[in-house]
Amino acid sequence: MTVNPILAFSARRRMRSARTAWLLTLYALAVLIFGLAVSFHSFLGDTLSIYTMAAAQEGYVVMMIFQFFLLILVTPAMTAGSISGERERQTLDLLLVTHTGSLRIVLGKLLESLGLMVLLVVATLPVMCLVLITGSMTLSQVLVGLLFLAVTAFAMLSVGLLCSSLLRRTVAATVVSYLAVFAIGLVTLLPLIRDIGNAGRAYESMYSSYYAGPTAVIGGEVGKLRLVSFVFNPFLGLVSLLISQTGLLRGTLSSFSYTFYEMFDYLDFNGMAWGCMGFMALAGLILNLLAACFVRPRRRGSKA
Amino acid sequence: MLDIKDLTKVYGQFTALDKLTLQIGGGELHGFVGPNGAGKTTTMRILATLLLPTSGTAAIEGVDVVKEPKKVRQLVGYMPDFFGVYDHLKSWEYLDFYARCYGFSYAQRMRMIDQLLELVNLQDKRDVYVDSLSRGMKQRLCLAHALIHDPNLLILDEPASGMDPRARAEMKGILRTLKEMGKTVLISSHILPELSEMCDSLTIIDHGSLVFSGTVEALSRKMRGQAAVEIRLLPQQDESQLQAAAEELRQFPGVTGITRGEGCDLSVAYEGDEQGAADMLRKLLRAGVPVMDFHRPPMNLEKVFMEVTRDDG
Numbered sequence: 142m143t144v145n146p147i148l149a150f151s152a153r154r155r156m157r158s159a160r161t162a163w164l165l166t167l168y169a170l171a172v173l174i175f176g177l178a179v180s181f182h183s184f185l186g187d188t189l190s191i192y193t194m195a196a197a198q199e200g201y202v203v204m205m206i207f208q209f210f211l212l213i214l215v216t217p218a219m220t221a222g223s224i225s226g227e228r229e230r231q232t233l234d235l236l237l238v239t240h241t242g243s244l245r246i247v248l249g250k251l252l253e254s255l256g257l258m259v260l261l262v263v264a265t266l267p268v269m270c271l272v273l274i275t276g277s278m279t280l281s282q283v284l285v286g287l288l289f290l291a292v293t294a295f296a297m298l299s300v301g302l303l304c305s306s307l308l309r310r311t312v313a314a315t316v317v318s319y320l321a322v323f324a325i326g327l328v329t330l331l332p333l334i335r336d337i338g339n340a341g342r343a344y345e346s347m348y349s350s351y352y353a354g355p356t357a358v359i360g361g362e363v364g365k366l367r368l369v370s371f372v373f374n375p376f377l378g379l380v381s382l383l384i385s386q387t388g389l390l391r392g393t394l395s396s397f398s399y400t401f402y403e404m405f406d407y408l409d410f411n412g413m414a415w416g417c418m419g420f421m422a423l424a425g426l427i428l429n430l431l432a433a434c435f436v437r438p439r440r441r442g443s444k445a
Numbered sequence: 446m447l448d449i450k451d452l453t454k455v456y457g458q459f460t461a462l463d464k465l466t467l468q469i470g471g472g473e474l475h476g477f478v479g480p481n482g483a484g485k486t487t488t489m490r491i492l493a494t495l496l497l498p499t500s501g502t503a504a505i506e507g508v509d510v511v512k513e514p515k516k517v518r519q520l521v522g523y524m525p526d527f528f529g530v531y532d533h534l535k536s537w538e539y540l541d542f543y544a545r546c547y548g549f550s551y552a553q554r555m556r557m558i559d560q561l562l563e564l565v566n567l568q569d570k571r572d573v574y575v576d577s578l579s580r581g582m583k584q585r586l587c588l589a590h591a592l593i594h595d596p597n598l599l600i601l602d603e604p605a606s607g608m609d610p611r612a613r614a615e616m617k618g619i620l621r622t623l624k625e626m627g628k629t630v631l632i633s634s635h636i637l638p639e640l641s642e643m644c645d646s647l648t649i650i651d652h653g654s655l656v657f658s659g660t661v662e663a664l665s666r667k668m669r670g671q672a673a674v675e676i677r678l679l680p681q682q683d684e685s686q687l688q689a690a691a692e693e694l695r696q697f698p699g700v701t702g703i704t705r706g707e708g709c710d711l712s713v714a715y716e717g718d719e720q721g722a723a724d725m726l727r728k729l730l731r732a733g734v735p736v737m738d739f740h741r742p743p744m745n746l747e748k749v750f751m752e753v754t755r756d757d758g
C-alpha cells in the first residue's frame with residue numbers, strides 16, 4: 142500500500158505555507174510562556190524541596206490544561222474546511238473520479254491535520270519536560286499526557302471533518318463544528334449530576350451503615366470506581382489523568398463538590414483517563430467512517 | 446463504446462435530461478452541443494459516475510455507470526467544466542498527486558508526468574506553481590490529469606472555454622493526437638462551428654432531449670437541404686427582368702420561396718441536391734438571365750445552432 146496521496150500532498154502544501162511555521166512557533170511559545178509564568182519560581186530556589194517539586198507539577202498541570210483548551214480552539218477549524226473546501230474550490234470531483242475511495246480521502250485529510258496537531262503537541266515536549274528537571278515526574282508520564290492531548294485532537298478533528306463532509310460551505314462547517322464540540326462538552330457533563338448524586342448517597346451511607354461502606358452503594362472498591370462522566374467528557378478525562386499522574390487537583394475538585402473529596406480514594410483516575418482516551422479514539426473513528434459516507438459521490442444531485 | 450439509453454435526470458421538479466438515447470463508436474471524436482442548460486454537463490457527470498441518473502442506463506464498453514462505477518472510472522477520463530487547483534503545488538506535483546491517487550508507482554509516475562506535460566505543451570511550466578498558471582494552461586493541465594490512467598474514453602466538458610484562439614488551435618492538435626492514440630473523445634461546447642471543424646460526429650441536445658446525432662456530413666446534408674441559393678444578377682436590371690428571373694425560378698422543382706435582397710440579389714429557398722442546383726443555374730442561363738454570381742452559402746453553423754435549438758416554447 143502506498144502512502145495516502147492526500148496526506149502526502151496536503152502535508153507538503155501545508156508545510157510550504159508560512160502560516161504553518163507561524164502556528165507552530167506561536168503555539169509552542171504560548172505554552173512555554175504560560176507554563177513558565179506559573180512554575181518558574183520553582184526553578185529559582187537554591188535547593189530542591191518538596192515544594193519546588195509540587196510547583197513544577199503545578200506548571201505541568203497548568204500547561205496541559207492550557208494546551209487542552211488551545212487544541213479545542215484550533216482543531217475544529219483545522220478540518221472544517223477539508224472537504225467543503227475541496228467542494229468550494231471545485232477539486233473534489235477531480236478526486237472522486239480517481240481510484241481513491243472516499244474513505245481514503247477522509248483518512249488522508251484527517252491524518253494530515255492530525256499530523257500537524259501532533260507536531261504542535263510534540264513541539265511543546267521540551268517545555269513540558271521542564272517538570273522532569275525537578276524529578277517530580279517521569280518521562281513516560283509526560284508522554285502519556287501528550288498522548289492524551291493527541292487523542293483529544295483526533296476526536297476534535299473528526300468532528301470538524303464530519304461537519305465538513307456534511308455541509309457545503311466551510312464557514313458553516315466551521316461554525317457548526319465549534320457548536321458541536323461545545324455541545325458534546327456540555328452533554329457529556331450531564332452524567333456528572335447523577336454521579337455526584339450517587340456519590341452523595343454513598344457518602345451518607347458510609348455513616349448510616351458503617352459496615353456496608355460506600356462500596357455497597359457505589360459498587361466499587363478503593364481505587365476501582367469509574368464514573369461515566371469522567372470517561373465521556375474529555376475535560377474530566379484530562380482531569381482524571383492529571384490527578385492520577387500528580388495527585389494534584391484534589392482540592393480543586395473537592396471545591397466543586399464536597400462529595401468528591403470523600404470519594405477521592407475510591408476513584409480509579411488512571412482507568413478513567415485511559416477509558417476517556419479509548420472513548421475519544423472510538424468516537425473519532427466512527428465520525429470518520431460517517432464522514433466517508435457523506436463524501437461518497439452521487440449521494441445528492443450536487444452540481445458544485 | 447458509449448451506449449446511452451433513455452437517460453433521464455430529474456432535479457426536484459425539473460427535468461434536466463429527458464430520455465436521452467445516444468451511441469458513440471470507438472475512436473470517434475464526438476461533439477456534444479447545446480445551449481446553456483441543455484443538460485450537457487448533467488449527462489457528462491452521469492457518465493463520469495459523479496451523478497446518479499433518475500432512470501435510464503448508460504454503459505461504457507458494456508460497463509454500466511450505475512452498477513459498476515469503479516470499473517467505469519478506469520475507463521473514463523473526465524475534465525469538468527469548472528474545476529479548481531490546489532495552491533502551493535507545482536505543475537508536475539499536481540499530476541504526481543493524481544497519479545498517486547490512481548495508485549501508480551514512483552517510476553511510472555516520473556515517466557508519465559513528463560509525457561503528459563509534453564502532450565499538453567506544458568513542459569516549460571513543469572516547476573511553476575499551478576495557481577499561477579493562466580486559465581488556458583490550467584485547462585490543459587486538467588486535460589493531462591484526465592489522461593493519467595490512460596482511459597479509453599475522454600469526457601471533456603467545455604475544455605476550450607477559456608482559451609485564446611492560439612490555445613484553441615493547440616487544443617485541437619492535442620485532440621487530434623488523442624484520436625490518433627485511438628481514444629474516444631466526447632467533447633462539449635456551445636460553439637457548433639468550432640466543434641464541427643474537428644469532430645467526426647456530433648450530438649445536439651436541447652432541453653434535455655436529443656435534437657440531432659450523427660456525422661458532421663449528415664448534419665450538413667440535413668441543413669443543406671433547407672439552405673438557400675444566393676443569386677446576384679448583373680446590377681441595374683430593371684424590374685421586369687427581375688420578375689422574369691423570379692418566375693423562371695419559381696417553376697423549378699424544389700424551390701419553396703424567393704426573397705428579394707438588396708439591389709439585384711435573390712435568395713432562393715431550395716430543397717434539392719447539388720445536381721439540382723447545377724440544373725437551376727443552367728436553366729437560368731438558357732433563359733438569358735444575366736447571372737453574375739450563383740452560389741450556395743456555406744452552412745452557417747451559428748444559424749443552424751440557433752435553428753436547431755430554437756426555443757419553440
Ligand SMILES: Nc1ncnc2c1ncn2[C@@H]1O[C@H](COP(=O)(O)OP(=O)(O)OP(=O)(O)O)[C@@H](O)[C@H]1O
Pocket residue numbers: 442443444456459461479480481482483484485486487488526635
Ligand atoms: N444540482 C442541480 N439542481 C437543480 N437543477 C440543476 C442542478 N444541476 C443542473 N440543474 C439544471 O439542469 C439543467 C441542465 O444543466 P447542465 O449543467 O447539464 O446544462 P449544460 O448543458 O451543461 O449548460 P451549460 O452550457 O451552461 O454548461 C439546467 O437547467 C440546470 O439549471
Ligand SMILES: [Mg+2]
Pocket residue numbers: 485486487526602
Ligand atoms: Mg455545462
